[in-house]
Amino acid sequence: MKIALVGVGLIGGSFSLAVKRRRLHVEVIGVDKNSDNIKSALRLGIIDREASLGDAIKQSDVVILAIPVDALTSLLPQVLDMVDDHHLVIDFGSTKGAVCASVVAHPKRKCFVAAHPMAGTEYSGPEAAFSTLFEDKIMILCEEEKSGEKQLNLFQEICKNLAMRVVTMKPEDHDLHIAYVSHLSHISSFALSTTVLAKEKDEKHIFAMAGSGFASTVRLAKSSPAMWSPIFRQNQENLSGALETYIAHLQKFKKALDAQDAEIMVGFMKEANKIRPIIDGIK
Amino acid sequence: MKIALVGVGLIGGSFSLAVKRRRLHVEVIGVDKNSDNIKSALRLGIIDREASLGDAIKQSDVVILAIPVDALTSLLPQVLDMVDDHHLVIDFGSTKGAVCASVVAHPKRKCFVAAHPMAGTEYSGPEAAFSTLFEDKIMILCEEEKSGEKQLNLFQEICKNLAMRVVTMKPEDHDLHIAYVSHLSHISSFALSTTVLAKEKDEKHIFAMAGSGFASTVRLAKSSPAMWSPIFRQNQENLSGALETYIAHLQKFKKALDAQDAEIMVGFMKEANKIRPIIDGIK
Numbered sequence: 001m002k003i004a005l006v007g008v009g010l011i012g013g014s015f016s017l018a019v020k021r022r023r024l025h026v027e028v029i030g031v032d033k034n035s036d037n038i039k040s041a042l043r044l045g046i047i048d049r050e051a052s053l054g055d056a057i058k059q060s061d062v063v064i065l066a067i068p069v070d071a072l073t074s075l076l077p078q079v080l081d082m083v084d085d086h087h088l089v090i091d092f093g094s095t096k097g098a099v100c101a102s103v104v105a106h107p108k109r110k111c112f113v114a115a116h117p118m119a120g121t122e123y124s125g126p127e128a129a130f131s132t133l134f135e136d137k138i139m140i141l142c143e144e145e146k147s148g149e150k151q152l153n154l155f156q157e158i159c160k161n162l163a164m165r166v167v168t169m170k171p172e173d174h175d176l177h178i179a180y181v182s183h184l185s186h187i188s189s190f191a192l193s194t195t196v197l198a199k200e201k202d203e204k205h206i207f208a209m210a211g212s213g214f215a216s217t218v219r220l221a222k223s224s225p226a227m228w229s230p231i232f233r234q235n236q237e238n239l240s241g242a243l244e245t246y247i248a249h250l251q252k253f254k255k256a257l258d259a260q261d262a263e264i265m266v267g268f269m270k271e272a273n274k275i276r277p278i279i280d281g282i283k
Numbered sequence: 284m285k286i287a288l289v290g291v292g293l294i295g296g297s298f299s300l301a302v303k304r305r306r307l308h309v310e311v312i313g314v315d316k317n318s319d320n321i322k323s324a325l326r327l328g329i330i331d332r333e334a335s336l337g338d339a340i341k342q343s344d345v346v347i348l349a350i351p352v353d354a355l356t357s358l359l360p361q362v363l364d365m366v367d368d369h370h371l372v373i374d375f376g377s378t379k380g381a382v383c384a385s386v387v388a389h390p391k392r393k394c395f396v397a398a399h400p401m402a403g404t405e406y407s408g409p410e411a412a413f414s415t416l417f418e419d420k421i422m423i424l425c426e427e428e429k430s431g432e433k434q435l436n437l438f439q440e441i442c443k444n445l446a447m448r449v450v451t452m453k454p455e456d457h458d459l460h461i462a463y464v465s466h467l468s469h470i471s472s473f474a475l476s477t478t479v480l481a482k483e484k485d486e487k488h489i490f491a492m493a494g495s496g497f498a499s500t501v502r503l504a505k506s507s508p509a510m511w512s513p514i515f516r517q518n519q520e521n522l523s524g525a526l527e528t529y530i531a532h533l534q535k536f537k538k539a540l541d542a543q544d545a546e547i548m549v550g551f552m553k554e555a556n557k558i559r560p561i562i563d564g565i566k
Contacts, residue, residue: 118491118492118493119494120494120496121495122496138491138492140491140492167491169491173488174492177483177488177489177492178492180478180482180483181479181483181488181489181493181494181497182492182493182494182496184475184478185496185499185500185501186496187533187536188471188475188500188533189500189555190536190551190552191532191533191536191555192467192468192471192529193554193555193556193557193558194532194554194555195463195525195528195529195532196463196464196467196558197554197557197558198528198532199463199525200460200463200464205456205460205464206460206561207564207565208401208423208450208452209421209457209460209461209464209465210401210464210465210561210562210565211401211402211403211420211464211465211565212403212404212565213403213405213465213468213469213502213503214464214465214468214565215562215565216468216500216503217468217471217472217500217503218468218558218562219499219500220496220499221555221556222556222558222559222562223552225549225552228552229545229548229549229552230545232540232548233540233543233545236540236543239540240537240540240541242478243533243536243537243540244537245478245481245482246474246475246478246533247530247533247534247537249474249477249478249481250470250471250474250526250529250530250533251530253470253473253474254527254530257515257516257519257522257523257526258519258523260516260519262512262513262516265508265512265515265516266508266509266512268473268477269506269508269511269512270508271476271477271480272472272473272474272476272477272480272504273476273504273505273506274476274480275476275479275480275504275505276505278486278489278490278493279493279497279498279501279502279505281490282490282493282494282495282497282498
């Protein structure tokens with residue numbers, strides 16, 4: 001199998017390393033506008049060689065698009081313009097509505113499978129990639145009825161090979177739920193970080209007092225602005241609603257705190273405790 | 284050394300297990316109003332025997348108070364009423380202002396060392412205790428000038444023995460900084476949990492889509508309301524200020540999001556990224 005890997009960062013790189021570890025015969029052709037990333041990806045064994053987008057597509061069976069979602073919506077229609085009927089094109093974008101809409105009427109729509117691997121870390125770039133990132137994780141698949149049978153079968157085979165479980169979902173459902181269980185977490189972390197940094201100008205107090213709880217809550221504040229800004233903009237409506245509810249819940253808690261109302265505070269925390277079995281089930 | 288351990292849960296239990304692992308001759312006498320906790324603590328080797336508070340103090344050199352902070356401020360003066368000049372009494376409360384104030388004029392003040400181990404997990408009770416919880420962590424010490432020399436020396440020896448580093452701080456500084464680097468994290472997690480649970484009534488979507496980022500951010504929402512409610516109330520003023528700033532930062536981000544203002548959003552995230560070296564330094 002020959003893969004054109006467009007975007008050789010954390011997600012694309014981890015995908016490639018995983019496929020390479022599990023298949024004997026695979027060649028990965030790297031495409032990335034950042035030449036430093038290409039050099040790193042070659043050195044790290046993520047890609048076997050570099051090519052232009054057009055050449056990489058011509059020479060491959062599978063095209064993986066692992067790039068920021070704003071680049072994705074403009075590049076995906078161009079990629080479909082270049083593919084033949086046998087090609088499988090998969091995107092790994094963190095939003096699915098705009099991406100699916102960008103090719104809804106494209107004559108080569110059946111070559112495309114809209115996917116989102118529920119895997120990532122707070123790091124980015126080829127150096128952050130590792131071969132087990134996708135293992136035992138969920139792969140969300142959207143609008144499978146618009147993909148070709150041959151393409152879907154190959155996609156399923158690849159996911160099985162990576163030990164991933166495929167879950168199907170409508171793009172609008174994906175974008176709504178992901179606002180709550182991923183995008184909102186990132187903003188809560190970013191804001192926690194800016195709040196603490198604004199207060200703790202003298203960093204030694206943070207060093208001295210911050211424990212593993214703080215580190216865990218603020219970890220996502222290390223995430224890449226270049227990657228997240230387009231995601232937040234594409235999912236603005238859902239995310240804005242999630243943020244509004246989150247702020248309302250914080251205000252409700254603050255009101256109880258200021259009134260020293262232990263009963264409301266305890267009730268709030270007991271409600272929050274119900275997340276226990278759910279996060280215990282997350283790998 | 285004989286220790287009266289008042290409160291045999293996560294913190295008291297982990298302290299006892301650590302001391303027992305590192306010292307040959309130590310007897311730990313357990314005091315806890317919850318008889319199930321006493322039974323568990325005996326079974327887990329956290330305590331060697333049970334006694335009433337009065338008997339445990341009489342028979343010990345060191346008294347450890349590892350109980351919720353509301354119980355602490357009422358019990359600490361009573362404990363000091365019962366001790367002799369040779370006793371060392373240490374509290375592990377997560378707030379320090381009210382605790383220190385409760386015994387500021389007590390004739391036995393010098394027997395008391397006000398401390399806060401910067402260690403914990405989202406779990407509670409004796410079953411959650413483990414012997415390495417305190418290892419390589421910070422122990423905050425407040426108002427050391429009010430403690431006796433003999434008591435301070437023994438406290439320092441115990442901390443060294445546990446591989447903890449002692450950092451001194453005024454109670455009011457402790458309570459202010461801890462509002463930002465610990466208490467606020469907990470509320471951000473509790474509110475994230477209630478927000479997601481309110482939206483995701485059908486839990487299978489959370490199961491399917493939530494990844495390690497969500498789990499990390501919401502982990503503290505598993506924490507014990509019985510422990511945290513008194514902490515939040517005792518630190519209401521500082522925490523209310525921290526929450527106000529946090530909400531303002533979230534609102535600022537939401538405004539930029541709703542205006543699709545990528546520049547402000549990216550600036551906000553880049554500011555948040557500055558937390559990187561700080562959390563990388565947290566153990």
